[in-house]
Amino acid sequence: MTKNKICIEIKNLNKSFGDTLAVDDVSLNIHENEFFTILGPSGCGKSTLLRLISGLEIQDKGSIIINGLDCSSIPANNRPVNMVFQSYALFPHLNIKDNIEFGLKLKKIPIKDIRQRVDNILDLIKMRDYIYKYPAELSGGQRQRVALARAIVNNPKIVLLDEPLSALDANLRIEMQQELVNIQRNLEITFMLVTHDQDEALSISSKIAIMENGKIIETNTSTNMYEYPIKKYSAEFLGRINIIDGYVLKKKQIFHSEIFGNIDLKGNENICENMVLAIRPEKIIIEKRKENKLNRIYAKGTITNSTYYGDMSYLTIELDNTKEIYIHVQNIHRNSLNELKIGKKLLASFDINDLILLEK
Numbered sequence: 002m003t004k005n006k007i008c009i010e011i012k013n014l015n016k017s018f019g020d021t022l023a024v025d026d027v028s029l030n031i032h033e034n035e036f037f038t039i040l041g042p043s044g045c046g047k048s049t050l051l052r053l054i055s056g057l058e059i060q061d062k063g064s065i066i067i068n069g070l071d072c073s074s075i076p077a078n079n080r081p082v083n084m085v086f087q088s089y090a091l092f093p094h095l096n097i098k099d100n101i102e103f104g105l106k107l108k109k110i111p112i113k114d115i116r117q118r119v120d121n122i123l124d125l126i127k128m129r130d131y132i133y134k135y136p137a138e139l140s141g142g143q144r145q146r147v148a149l150a151r152a153i154v155n156n157p158k159i160v161l162l163d164e165p166l167s168a169l170d171a172n173l174r175i176e177m178q179q180e181l182v183n184i185q186r187n188l189e190i191t192f193m194l195v196t197h198d199q200d201e202a203l204s205i206s207s208k209i210a211i212m213e214n215g216k217i218i219e220t221n222t223s224t225n226m227y228e229y230p231i232k233k234y235s236a237e238f239l240g241r242i243n244i245i246d247g248y249v250l251k252k253k254q255i256f257h258s259e260i261f262g263n264i265d266l267k268g269n270e271n272i273c274e275n276m277v278l279a280i281r282p283e284k285i286i287i288e289k290r291k292e293n294k295l296n297r298i299y300a301k302g303t304i305t306n307s308t309y310y311g312d313m314s315y316l317t318i319e320l321d322n323t324k325e326i327y328i329h330v331q332n333i334h335r336n337s338l339n340e341l342k343i344g345k346k347l348l349a350s351f352d353i354n355d356l357i358l359l360e361k
């Protein structure tokens with residue numbers, strides 16, 4: 002697959018507030034038409050990084066190149082990016098139409114073009130029936146749509162989104178996530194979003210960068226970040242995971258684990274000593290009996306915790322060697338729910354190929 006051109010190039014960016022190093026030597030390449038998400042816990046520096054790119058903050062060190070132009074010292078209003086905030090930032094005294102038109106009028110775009118562009122965008126955000134309403138008369142989701150319309154109406158190449166959906170309730174949030182993806186695909190804009198919500202990052206992004214304490218820990222496609230993460234921190238931050246403690250016998254290409262004994266790592270590139278093995282809870286299944294299958298690892302245990310989520314049950318299993326593992330089971334049959342109660346004994350198994358080798 003040919004890669005799109007780089008549209009944002011961040012080089013060794015640093016930003017401190019007093020003693021707080023909010024952005025610590027960050028370098029990143031964001032390509033055209035990517036839906037790129039910065040994911041990390043609250044306070045790790047995500048918003049600061051986005052604000053540096055937009056020009057709302059100025060870095061202490063490093064550079065920001067947007068579409069080949071060094072923007073490091075260009076003021077915010079002259080950078081080729083638009084920003085959408087969590088707080089919508091709509092003008093309360095203007096109706097929806099005037100809110101969306103505002104930036105275009107400021108740029109002295111001919112009124113005929115303004116009408117045309119606003120007309121197109123109203124269908125995209127499904128707000129045609131609301132153009133003469135004021136922000137206070139709209140729901141959170143509708144306000145967020147208008148904020149998005151205002152950011153995309155002047156055909157930007159890049160839109161920066163700072164936790165744009167965090168004020169919405171769960172159902173609306175999922176609906177808006179899908180709309181963001183559709184809008185991004187239809188308009189072929191580069192979206193760069195920051196969020197602390199793992200599910201949101203996974204479901205909407207083409208690429209994710211995980212951030213901790215001002216640093217980018219790992220950048221990967223969203224599928225690979227979940228299925229083939231490289232760093233233990235990213236694997237644990239994105240979804241649940243069982244970490245299998247033990248040590249690597251590098252010469253023999255074997256991982257010795259207390260829970261499962263020796264696990265063959267042959268074929269794995271980049272084995273080094275400072276690694277752990279891990280497996281996602283949904284990759285472990287409950288078996289009726291042990292079979293002599295190639296590459297399968299089995300373990301017996303007792304359910305010590307069971308949480309029912311309707312479609313899934315999350316189980317904690319204490320293995321016969323007293324170690325715990327987590328299993329996520331899909332509730333395919335109603336009449337098998339009884340087997341998932343606390344105290345029940347079971348046999349679990351997984352495929353060696355689903356194990357993940359992680360750098361500590």
Ligand code: ADP
Nearest residue numbers: 018021023041042043044045046047048049050
């Ligand atoms: P996030 O978006 O990941 O929640 P932020 O980028 O908002 O994190 O903040 C990163 C760190 O920088 C935090 O410790 C925060 O308190 C600090 N910080 C952010 N903005 C300012 C500011 N304007 N003044 C002082 N400290 C700030």
